[in-house]
Amino acid sequence: MNMKVTIAGVELKNPVMTASGTFGSGAEYAQLTDLNKLGAVVTKGVANVPWPGNATPRIAETYGGMLNAIGLQNPGIDLFVKRDLPFLRQFDTKVIVNVCGHTTEEYLEVVERLAGEPADLLEINISCPNVKEGGIAFGQDPKAVEAITREVKRVAKQPIIMKLSPNVTDITVMAKAAEAGGADAISLINTLTGMKIDIHKRSFALANKTGGLSGPAIKPIAVRMVYQASHAVQIPVIGMGGIMTWEDACEFMLAGATAVSVGTANFVNPNAAVEIAEGLEQYAKELGISEIRELIGAVKE
Amino acid sequence: MKKTNVIVTGKSYLAPGIISLWIKEEEMAKEAKPGQFLSIYCRDKSRLLPRPISICDVDPENGVLRVVFRIAGAGTEELSKAAIGDLLSVLGPLGNGYDLREGCALLIGGGIGIPPMLFLAKELSKELTKEQMTVVLGYRDQNLFLAKEFEAFAEVVIATDDGSVGIHGTVIDAVVSNEIFAEQVYACGPTPMLRGVKTFAEKAKIPAQISLEEHMACGIGACLACVCQSNEVDTHTNVKNKRICKDGPVFDSEEVILA
């Protein structure tokens, strides 16, 4: 049974990776799960300089999901390159560095800085709903998506995954814009903008008022968008949004995802991503298929 | 630190809405330090995030740990229904815990910040006599819990919001009016109380360790949900904040800013 999948020439030992922002740079989770069993670790978004993030409370639980407004707190690219990348390189897994910025220049600075570093792929977050400038502003206008993709591709030494926002009217337009800009792959979905009000305190649950909704509550939207996006473009799609079990991961692959990311599920079960990879393998064996790739886009029309 | 299923071995009701559970987990019971906490998961799948609850006591010989909690919402309501013999999914022990230091100790617990002080008092009592340790406990009203259990280790002073027991006022009022002598302060409770402790200790030039609370997702330092502001740039985050779940929940009062 061959679990390998390939994204932009980078071979992953299995299609399961962690979702950016839910797994740090792996150091904490390494005490609870085996990073060697993951297709890739996707790191928390990193910017050219340290970002302090938003005020607290930064998260709130919702029915079958959660809102977060971390605000892309990160230690900055210098410390990340010095401390986090070497840590991850000790493991037999691919490393995907998630990049954030307020302006095109800031994104480019990080991408250039990573050129000589041992990162396998870069994921460009143009879809964070929790920062005032940059982030989602790039991800909601197809012209901006195409332009920033093109700029990033010009300086990048690694293949580029553009991470798309679900907070748009037509995901296929954004997917096509990323492809037109030269993206090697796209990933989706980032979180859906939401809000929660504490009726007893008559206040917002999050200091930021709005936050990004993730977890099983968003899965059907994510599956639909992955299906639509994967039919709109030729480049590989990485699917995510509410994956808790191998069955969920399988659904994303059948919808057209080449690989999947597991995010909020890590908070529920630190070993979730590994268990999902094992579950997929078991399932494929039982089906009698020889390549996990056979599942990609294999939903019957 | 690990995530595992633990069996409930004891349960009692301490006051209206305040529940005590003993759970069996030998490694955790051996490893646990006062001030550390457990992340307890809900059975109901609509509630994804674990609930952070302090370790209130341990009995390493019998491999058991105790938690005491208040029913504050749906998650703790569910937990309150756990019966002896039930399994709970738990991650821990988490956080840094108190640094047990030399010197006469003043322990201050407010409301649901009281439980971790019991484990701390027990550990400190290995070095300190009853005369060297004072515990000040703040409650809303006459529905006290755990107060009697501190008497084996320390002088106990009680303050209530409504004046029904002990001093009518805050824990700080109680500390000041009793002129309690202390060389080390250890505190856990709601943020307004901790602000009072911080001001009091810094004015009196007594080192104070305070245990903070924030909403948590991962509980292990990965997601950056639970930060507090710090005076200096933190070595891990590289900005002026610290992760309560990992670098705390206990901090020296002088390193953090209570917004």
Ligand SMILES: Cc1cc2nc3c(=O)[nH]c(=O)nc-3n(C[C@H](O)[C@H](O)[C@H](O)COP(=O)(O)OP(=O)(O)OC[C@H]3O[C@@H](n4cnc5c(N)ncnc54)[C@H](O)[C@@H]3O)c2cc1C
């Ligand atoms: C380090 C630490 C130790 C704690 N120790 C104890 C203890 O020993 N005994 C005790 O009774 N309580 C303790 N708490 C508070 C306890 O975690 C909350 O009361 C509990 O999470 C409420 O969950 P709920 O589902 O009943 O309430 P809900 O309000 O329905 O919870 C909704 C969400 O908000 C979170 N939340 C709500 N209140 C708090 C809070 N005060 N702190 C952090 N998260 C919160 C919940 O975890 C959940 O994710 C501690 C909190 C922290 C951070």
Ligand SMILES: Cc1cc2nc3c(=O)[nH]c(=O)nc-3n(C[C@H](O)[C@H](O)[C@H](O)COP(=O)(O)O)c2cc1C
């Ligand atoms: C706490 C938290 C932090 C996140 N931080 C980032 C981030 O830094 N960069 C990013 O591209 N996505 C971030 N995300 C989005 C996730 O990577 C993922 O796209 C989303 O949560 C949907 O997947 P899930 O339902 O499995 O969590 C974050 C999500 C959460 C819950």
Ligand code: FES
């Ligand atoms: S709860 Fe995730 S860092 Fe503290």
